[in-house]
Amino acid sequence: MHPKEKPDVNKVKFGSVFTDHMFKMNYTVNKGWHDPKIIPYQPVTLDPAAMIFHYGQTVFEGLKAYRTEDDQILLFRPDQNFQRLNRSSERLSIPHVDEEEVLYYLKQLIALEKEWVPKGEGTSLYIRPFIIATENNLSVHPSACYTFMIILSPVAAYYPEGINPVRIYVEENFTRAVKGGTGTAKTAGNYSAAYNAQNEATKQGFSQVLWLDGVEKKYIEEVGSMNVFFKINGEIVTPALNGSILEGITRKSMIELLKSWDMPVVEKRLSMDELLEAYNQGLLEEAFGTGTAAVISPIGELIWRDQKMKINGGETGNVSKRLYDTLTGIQTGKKADSFNWTIQVNSLDETTSN
Amino acid sequence: MHPKEKPDVNKVKFGSVFTDHMFKMNYTVNKGWHDPKIIPYQPVTLDPAAMIFHYGQTVFEGLKAYRTEDDQILLFRPDQNFQRLNRSSERLSIPHVDEEEVLYYLKQLIALEKEWVPKGEGTSLYIRPFIIATENNLSVHPSACYTFMIILSPVAAYYPEGINPVRIYVEENFTRAVKGGTGTAKTAGNYSAAYNAQNEATKQGFSQVLWLDGVEKKYIEEVGSMNVFFKINGEIVTPALNGSILEGITRKSMIELLKSWDMPVVEKRLSMDELLEAYNQGLLEEAFGTGTAAVISPIGELIWRDQKMKINGGETGNVSKRLYDTLTGIQTGKKADSFNWTIQVNSLDETTSN
Numbered sequence: 001m002h003p004k005e006k007p008d009v010n011k012v013k014f015g016s017v018f019t020d021h022m023f024k025m026n027y028t029v030n031k032g033w034h035d036p037k038i039i040p041y042q043p044v045t046l047d048p049a050a051m052i053f054h055y056g057q058t059v060f061e062g063l064k065a066y067r068t069e070d071d072q073i074l075l076f077r078p079d080q081n082f083q084r085l086n087r088s089s090e091r092l093s094i095p096h097v098d099e100e101e102v103l104y105y106l107k108q109l110i111a112l113e114k115e116w117v118p119k120g121e122g123t124s125l126y127i128r129p130f131i132i133a134t135e136n137n138l139s140v141h142p143s144a145c146y147t148f149m150i151i152l153s154p155v156a157a158y159y160p161e162g163i164n165p166v167r168i169y170v171e172e173n174f175t176r177a178v179k180g181g182t183g184t185a186k187t188a189g190n191y192s193a194a195y196n197a198q199n200e201a202t203k204q205g206f207s208q209v210l211w212l213d214g215v216e217k218k219y220i221e222e223v224g225s226m227n228v229f230f231k232i233n234g235e236i237v238t239p240a241l242n243g244s245i246l247e248g249i250t251r252k253s254m255i256e257l258l259k260s261w262d263m264p265v266v267e268k269r270l271s272m273d274e275l276l277e278a279y280n281q282g283l284l285e286e287a288f289g290t291g292t293a294a295v296i297s298p299i300g301e302l303i304w305r306d307q308k309m310k311i312n313g314g315e316t317g318n319v320s321k322r323l324y325d326t327l328t329g330i331q332t333g334k335k336a337d338s339f340n341w342t343i344q345v346n347s348l349d350e351t352t353s354n
Numbered sequence: 355m356h357p358k359e360k361p362d363v364n365k366v367k368f369g370s371v372f373t374d375h376m377f378k379m380n381y382t383v384n385k386g387w388h389d390p391k392i393i394p395y396q397p398v399t400l401d402p403a404a405m406i407f408h409y410g411q412t413v414f415e416g417l418k419a420y421r422t423e424d425d426q427i428l429l430f431r432p433d434q435n436f437q438r439l440n441r442s443s444e445r446l447s448i449p450h451v452d453e454e455e456v457l458y459y460l461k462q463l464i465a466l467e468k469e470w471v472p473k474g475e476g477t478s479l480y481i482r483p484f485i486i487a488t489e490n491n492l493s494v495h496p497s498a499c500y501t502f503m504i505i506l507s508p509v510a511a512y513y514p515e516g517i518n519p520v521r522i523y524v525e526e527n528f529t530r531a532v533k534g535g536t537g538t539a540k541t542a543g544n545y546s547a548a549y550n551a552q553n554e555a556t557k558q559g560f561s562q563v564l565w566l567d568g569v570e571k572k573y574i575e576e577v578g579s580m581n582v583f584f585k586i587n588g589e590i591v592t593p594a595l596n597g598s599i600l601e602g603i604t605r606k607s608m609i610e611l612l613k614s615w616d617m618p619v620v621e622k623r624l625s626m627d628e629l630l631e632a633y634n635q636g637l638l639e640e641a642f643g644t645g646t647a648a649v650i651s652p653i654g655e656l657i658w659r660d661q662k663m664k665i666n667g668g669e670t671g672n673v674s675k676r677l678y679d680t681l682t683g684i685q686t687g688k689k690a691d692s693f694n695w696t697i698q699v700n701s702l703d704e705t706t707s708n
């Protein structure tokens with residue numbers, strides 16, 4: 001096999017170029033997960049009646065591999081991603097994978113594709129594990145077979161000029177998720193369900209929407225596909241995990257970092273009314289989204305109904321900046337990893353080389 | 355091409371056998387929908403990064419073709435299905451199809467597969483039109499390309515011994531849909547989201563769950579993948595379309611039939627409390643689900659918390675029976691179609707034969 005040419009990662013669109021290989025394994029009721037293998041990147045052939053096309057039984061993850069200055073390859077908390085994958089699978093009636101086993105295969109795959117992990121500020125190799133239902137059947141029931149795949153895509157810095165505050169509005173018509181629904185799972189249907197709202201935001205010149213709870217339309221949930229944090233009167237506040245918010249690994253890491261700095265951080269139910277009141281009193285000091293893609297995305301302007309909140313003069317705040325620098329520092333091996341969050345990918349294990 | 359052998363439809367599982375041909379057309383931003391063709395039934399080959407696998411941008415429909423006693427082939431209100439397909443597509447940011455054009459192709463496909471429309475009480479050819487997002491890209495945005503397909507599956511009577519009352523319980527933990535979400539659209543994610551609840555119901559010996567609204571968990575929405583009707587003190591009541599209920603074509607047809615019979619029928623918000631009160635007063639006379647698959651599924655027993663409601667002595671009620679007989683009579687050409695609901699499929703139009 002001829003390896004593909006490696007692109008100039010700063011010139012490709014996010015998630016549009018893939019490496020030479022992928023990981024794949026299958027599940028059947030009788031065999032369980034079986035036949036794991038690293039194979040050349042290749043199309044998937046499915047019957048038009050494959051259940052993934054009809055009933056959306058699928059889960060995915062998103063994480064990154066980083067190249068350090070001395071050419072080590074680091075993964076950031078991949079165990080957390082595979083744990084979450086299994087939690088998502090539970091919600092979608094998909095069988096669990098063995099977390100250690102898939103992490104082992106991921107490391108093999110990354111080792112093989114080492115050359116694809118880009119060099120350069122903010123770049124990384126984006127990792128997409130996903131599971132799809134593959135039974136060919138139109139009756140509405142959990143599939144009897146599944147395929148698990150991992151594909152890899154070299155990506156540029158999310159914000160080429162460093163983190164930049166964005167404009168957000170509060171979505172009042174569309175709902176992302178509701179308790180008892182699938183909001184806590186990383187499953188396909190949640191994302192396309194957000195397109196109408198995102199399209200409208202883009203049209204009006206906003207970067208993303210801020211989602212409210214689906215029940216009372218009062219409480220803050222997430223922003224775009226990120227968790228959200230506010231600094232209010234010196235305290236960092238983020239919405240508590242309530243059964244409809246996705247439990248972000250960046251969110252979790254930010255909370256752990258803040259605690260290690262002895263900064264007050266609270267997870268609680270936070271209403272737009274409270275936020276606006278804090279703003280009006282001059283106490284809303286920072287706001288930012290967190291997620292694997294951008295790490296931190298500061299919110300410079302937040303619009304709710306006819307209220308416009310300009311946060312920190314539209315500039316990136318100090319806590320946002322410090323969190324961003326620290327987390328990206330740890331991810332790329334520039335800062336000491338006192339939490340043991342990163343895992344180094346060693347050279348290819350000969351027993352499974354391809 | 356050798357046509358497949360036609361199965362004994364009463365021995366195959368619903369939606370597991372497909373005919374010799376399928377319809378397919380593609381969409382790109384530049385060309386719009388293009389290249390419509392009827393082709394041999396065949397697998398679909400997609401890149402692992404195809405957006406359908408990651409963000410669930412997809413919609414589908416379900417309708418049936420029936421064989422009359424004198425071997426005519428009838429479609430039931432297919433225009434309604436393609437209208438709903440486009441409404442679903444709007445919610446998922448998928449481009450509209452030309453409803454008349456796809457109906458034309460559907461008729462061509464059915465004409466070609468005429469022999470596959472089974473004979474016999476309650477049997478039919480199930481029709482599954484669906485659209486999937488096919489751009490290969492992991493960034494979260496509406497796909498730039500799509501594939502529309504129609505596949506066909508001969509199916510037996512849903513209830514081989516005629517309609518039979520089922521046992522249902524009221525779901526209190528999981529939520530099917532909420533206002534502002536995707537409940538009004540026929541899109542994949544809604545269905546796998548219901549598997550956990552359905553699994554639990556099956557385990558406890560129930561046939562389906564009755565879904566409550568996602569906001570207050572008080573109001574009745576649907577039952578399984580069916581709309582739901584009640585006869586209360588002589589009046590037929592069904593939950594009003596409220597932004598989270600799927601607008602069923604069977605539901606719509608039932609309402610039209612009842613009106614034509616001068617039977618009182620109301621669409622309104624209906625709470626479980628009201629229903630239980632009616633039951634306790636001896637006024638809950640019938641209950642049934644409606645949908646393309648079963649047409650009518652009477653509810654013999656409904657459990658809510660610690661309350662058990664046995665409806666009409668667990669037997670199929672008169673209105674349920676009359677609606678079932680009338681609708682299936684119209685669908686199969688046994689009864690006069692005064693509503694002009696059915697469309698006859700003529701022999702193959704030579705211009706597009708395959």
Ligand SMILES: Cc1ncc(COP(=O)(O)O)c(C=O)c1O
Binds near residue numbers: 226
């Ligand atoms: C809906 C949603 N919320 C939040 C996040 C942030 O999670 P993480 O920090 O694990 O990337 C993501 C992205 O993964 C997401 O899809």
Ligand SMILES: Cc1ncc(COP(=O)(O)O)c(C=O)c1O
Binds near residue numbers: 580
């Ligand atoms: C969620 C849901 N509700 C109701 C229905 C009933 O709709 P119809 O009568 O058009 O089949 C269906 C099936 O199509 C459905 O999927």
